[in-house]
Structure formats: structure tokens, C-alpha cells
Amino acid sequence: MSENKKRSYTIPVLYIIITVLSTFVILSYSKYLLAQQTHTTDQGQRLSEQYNYASLFAKRLHDGAEGLLNAKSESDRLHAVRQLGEAAMASGETVELLIEAAYLTPGQSKKKEEAGKPVVEAMKVIIGENGPMSNIGEHEGPLTGDEIAALTLIRDGVAQMDETLKRFRPILGEAGYRQMITMGEWVAVVNEASQGLQQLAAKL
Numbered sequence: 210m211s212e213n214k215k216r217s218y219t220i221p222v223l224y225i226i227i228t229v230l231s232t233f234v235i236l237s238y239s240k241y242l243l244a245q246q247t248h249t250t251d252q253g254q255r256l257s258e259q260y261n262y263a264s265l266f267a268k269r270l271h272d273g274a275e276g277l278l279n280a281k282s283e284s285d286r287l288h289a290v291r292q293l294g295e296a297a298m299a300s301g302e303t304v305e306l307l308i309e310a311a312y313l314t315p316g317q318s319k320k321k322e323e324a325g326k327p328v329v330e331a332m333k334v335i336i337g338e339n340g341p342m343s344n345i346g347e348h349e350g351p352l353t354g355d356e357i358a359a360l361t362l363i364r365d366g367v368a369q370m371d372e373t374l375k376r377f378r379p380i381l382g383e384a385g386y387r388q389m390i391t392m393g394e395w396v397a398v399v400n401e402a403s404q405g406l407q408q409l410a411a412k413l
Contacts, residue, residue, distance in 0.1 A: 251386075252389075252390050253386030256309065256386075256390070257379035258302070259302045262302035262303055263302070263306050263399070264371065264374045266299040267367045269292045269295040269299065270293065270336070271363075273290070274289075275289075278357065304325070304328055308321055310395070310399035311328060313396050328403055331409070332410075334410035335409065359413060366406070366408070377399075
């Protein structure tokens with residue numbers, strides 16, 4: 210009799226233990242999924258912001274170069290130089306996006322430093338301290354022939370980059386941010402823009 214009673218207690222206790230453990234596993238997994246989702250959302254938001262910076266970079270660099278080429282007054286020149294400054298400020302985020310796209314491309318180096326090296330070098334050539342944009346428009350008088358040639362190349366080159374980037378538009382909101390990670394449609398577009406930037410640098 211006592212043996213049967215002991216056995217009758219054992220089954221409900223085991224059931225309770227299994228239920229508690231199952232609930233714990235489900236809660237732990239749900240917490241893990243939520244953490245992963247939050248991480249993915251944050252990463253996607255960062256990429257979305259960088260994409261917008263890249264578009265701003267191309268737009269401001271184009272408008273600044275165009276402005277200097279067509280400047281009729283000192284005010285026009287200052288406005289163009291200000292736009293070039295805004296492009297320079299957006300260049301860091303732009304480089305990070307281009308590096309990320311190169312890194313995510315199949316067949317590329319697994320090290321971001323290696324994958325992004327051509328991008329960094331190209332950006333240095335275009336708007337680096339020793340690049341053609343470093344002191345254009347700072348002297349008295351009209352632009353020199355070399356300055357006009359460099360500005361024309363830059364204007365036309367980044368115009369193509371701007372048009373390429375317009376083919377993709379980051380979707381706002383958490384779902385859109387997650388798509389930046391899970392779908393990656395932007396990668397091919399950014400790689401094409403990156404190639405255009407590198408080709409431009411090779412001409413300067």
C-alpha cells in the first residue's frame with residue numbers, strides 16, 4: 210500500500226519538474242531570441258544611418274565641386290567649400306558602410322581591414338590631407354587648370370555614386386532595420402558605389 214502511494218506521488222512530482230524545466234527552457238530561449246532580435250535591430254539601424262551618410266557624402270561632394278566650378282562670387286565659393294566640409298564630415302560613416310559591404314561580399318577577405326583597404330585608400334586620395342580637395346579654392350583668383358580638371362572628375366564621379374545609392378532606400382522602423390541584416394539587398398548597391406569611388410580615385 211505504501212509502495213503504491215509512494216509511486217503515486219512520484220509521477221506528479223516528476224511531471225511538475227518536467228513542466229518547470231520546460232518553462233525555464235522556453236523562457237530562456239525566448240530571452241535569447243529577444244536579445245538577438247534587439248542586437249540585429251541595432252546593427253541594422255546603424256547600417257541604415259551609415260547608408261544615409263553615404264548618400265549625403267555623395268550629394269555634398271558633388272554639389273561642393275559643382276559650386277566651386279560655377280562660383281561667381283566669394284559667397285558662392287564659401288558656400289561650396291562648406292558643402293565640401295559637410296562631405297568630409299560624412300566620409301567616416303561612408304567608409305564604414307563601404308567596408309561592411311566589402312566584408313559581407315562572398316569571396317572577400319574575412320578580415321575587415323583587408324576587405325576595406327581599397328576603400329580607405331580611395332577616400333584618402335579624394336578628400337585626404339594630401340588629396341586634390343585639401344586646398345582647392347583657398348587661394349586668391351580663379352581656379353587653376355588642374356583644380357578645374359580635378360573638380361570636374363570628382364563632380365561627375367560622385368554623381369554616378371549618388372545615382373547608384375538611390376537604387377536602394379533604407380526602410381525605417383525595427384522591421385526595416387532587421388532587413389538590413391537579414392536580407393542584405395543594399396550590399397550589391399554599395400559595392401557598386403564603392404567601385405565607382407575607387408575608379409574615381411584612380412583618375413585623380
